[in-house]
Amino acid sequence: MSKSVTAQPASALGRFWHKWRFHLNILLLLVPLGFMPKYFADASLFRGDSGLGEREIGTVQVGPWSLQxxxxxxxxxxxxxxAGFMKSFNAALCDTCIDQVKAGYLRIGKPRSLRAAGVIFFGTPYRMGATLPIPQKTxxxxxxxxxxxxxxxxxxxxxxxxxxxxxxxxxWLAQRGAKP
Known part of the structure; x- marks a missing residue:
């Protein structure tokens, strides 16, 4: 008659792993679920399902054209x-001006010329984005x-x-000591 012997791991770590591996694997599945709401909120924001951005500024009239x-x-x-500190803005052109506008630019402070108009908006006219540098002396x-x-x-x-x-x-500027 033969005896069956179950081998036990020799080290304490091996015994711990042998005993708790199932529970640790469940944790590996459950922990990412805690991050899912933020992931879906960000995905919705980048797709445009929740609007142009987290904070709508409104409609801005620029000559005969307007944009959100x-x-x-x-x-x-x-x-x-x-590059310093950056801030992202999104815009959408009005339906009537989509065919008339060639490019859009964004800048802090009045531009001296078209060559210094600022950062260019990229993307489709329905959802353009620009990442604006915020100068230290703003x-x-x-x-x-x-x-x-x-x-x-x-x-x-x-x-x-x-x-x-x-x-x-x-x-943020007030925290850094910007003056009016």
Whole structure:
């Protein structure tokens, strides 16, 4: 008659793993589920299902054209390595001006010329995005300038106060010691 002997791991760690491996594997499945709501919220935001961004700024009239403007995230500017601090904005052109607008630009402070118009909006006219650098010396009463260039060569500009466009950026500037 033969005896059956179950081999037990020799080390304490081996015994722990042998006893708890099932429970640890269940944890490996359950922990990512805790991050799923944020993942789905971000996916909805990037797809455009939840609007242009976390904070809608509203309609901005730029000459004969208009666009919807929104902050991508309702938070302070994020550091981006040597580029400094960056803030993302999204925009959507009005239905009647989609065929007339060639390019859109965004900048803090009034542009001196079209060559210094700021960062260009990228993407489709229905959902354009721009990542704007926030200069170190930005004042709390600064303005966000929007420049639209038409296919006919015309250029129109409009500005909105930065406090209206991004209150989180104004709070961040105040924390860093910006003066009005």
């Amino acid at each position: 403007l929104a902050e991508m995230r309702n938070e302070a500017p994020r550091p981006d390595g040597p 004042k709390a009463d600064a303005e966000l300038w929007i420049t639209l260039e038409g296919w006919d060569g015309s250029m129109h500009q409009a500005s909105i106060p930065l406090s209206q466009a991004s209150p989180a950026t104004i709070a």
